[in-house]
Amino acid sequence: MSNRLTKMSFSTIMLWAGMFFLYVPMFILVFYSFNESKLVTVWGGFSPKWYGELFRDQQILDAVWTSLRVAFFASTMAVILGTMAAFVMTRFKRSWGKMTLSNMITAPLVMPEVITGLSLLLLFVHMADLFGWPAERGMLTVWIAHSTFCSAYVAVVVSARLRELDRSIEEAAQDLGATPLKTFFYITVPMITPSLLAGWLLSFSLSLDDLVIASFASGPGATTLPMVVFSSVRMGVSPKINALATLIILTVSLIAFISWYFARRSDKKSLVPAM
């Protein structure tokens, strides 16, 4: 028995060491965002001045607005596509179409980003060549690219929920004469709302975060936030980026803990383990 205890404690020690490893860099980032000095890692006294600088940087503000719009529309589209695909995979009979769809939907999950980005850019260039659309790469093309890879994540999250759902309720509705469409919107959707929300939030954060695919798919018309951050970070560390990072970390943690809290209250099978 003592052996088992030592192993338990080994994995517990690893857990806390791992958490330390995951969180210390973020705390350091937040800490130095309040640094007076322009040299990020040399402490020059407490000052919130970089937050002021951040809110006066028009380029960053524009990029934030672009990114938020792209992320909003892309995650909405991804939820629609991903839910349809998840529904096909969990409810449809085995067919040729279902098999190829399930092969296609999970593929973007592990495709290296440079390949996805490159291939989409070449597609857009070709389409512009052949039909003159899209005439210019910008928000629309980034939206298409993000909707495509986010729908894979939504499909994983939503199909996990659809699979464990009690199907007899849907069957009862259909036995009582509801059309499949009506059953879906009145019975299925209310039951899977938490996972739809989780899928949407996940897509939103993935889209906000994506640099590589957006760099390929975007044109001069649209610069997303990661593109601005990347070109600034390439030149070296800057306290303004620390301030931005702090705000992002704060927002994400807040949303995550709020959804965790509500998920725990409303539904024991919470949103979180669904990736």
Place this chain on the structure above:
Amino acid sequence: MKKPLTFKLPKGQCWTIGVPYFWLLLFFVLPFVIVLKISLSTAAISIPPYDSLVSYADESLNILLNLGNYLLVFDDSLYLYAYLGSLKMACITTIGCLLIGYPMAYAIARAPKEKQTLLILLVMLPSWTSFLIRVYAWMGILSNNGVINNVLMWLGVISEPIQMLNTNFAVYIGIIYTYLPFMILPLYATLSQLDVSLLEAASDLGSRSLNTFWKVTLPLSKGGVIAGSMLVFIPVVGEFVIPELLGGPDSLMIGKVLWQEFFNNRDWPVASALAIVMLGLLIIPITLFHRYQSRSMEKDA
């Protein structure tokens, strides 16, 4: 158990399957066909910067397939080293993530039920913030006047800063740091499903805990190990941001080379050939992951 494949579906089902199907065909499958096509074309100084494969002149249809890009990719040692560098980087970081992630996932799966969700939330939280910012955090920690060097010099352990940023070491740390949550999640998913009575049975029958771990726990969590490893290995092979920001001139990785060919040299055909060869290298891990993923998605409750 194979049921015959059906081709005819009711109208509503056709729409449900048709919309995502068409979207993915257009925006995921077709682009790969185009990459393949461009990889066989010749670079040219024009917009777009390549010649078309098919031309029609003097009543003859000419199809010109240029294998030169592939010959160049296999011939030039720069590309070879970049592929090898990426594969080595991916192998080492996958093992690193597994060694750190497995005990963490195990500890979470053994924690009290009500604590598990919170712990998984804490593990996943960094990955929802921003990939770029997590890599950026390490720039401030590892640089010559960064946190580690400052602390070590203040303690008097070293008198000169150690060069850590822009080395392979920094790339290893950065990759393990950013990909660790993707390893832990699938491992946790399988370990939490593990039937505890099997472990108790093993221990009742006199198996020591390490023995039980090797013979019961590890084989039963094989699916999670494969999924987690592939979720780390495959994207790392194509990784661009981390070697670009944390690596130096000697951290040669194929994602970075592809990016440079495309954006800096504007050689689209060679970039496409690099992408096709990378896909070829990854086809086995992708299939492995895929089989695991679609099995777990189609499995009925």
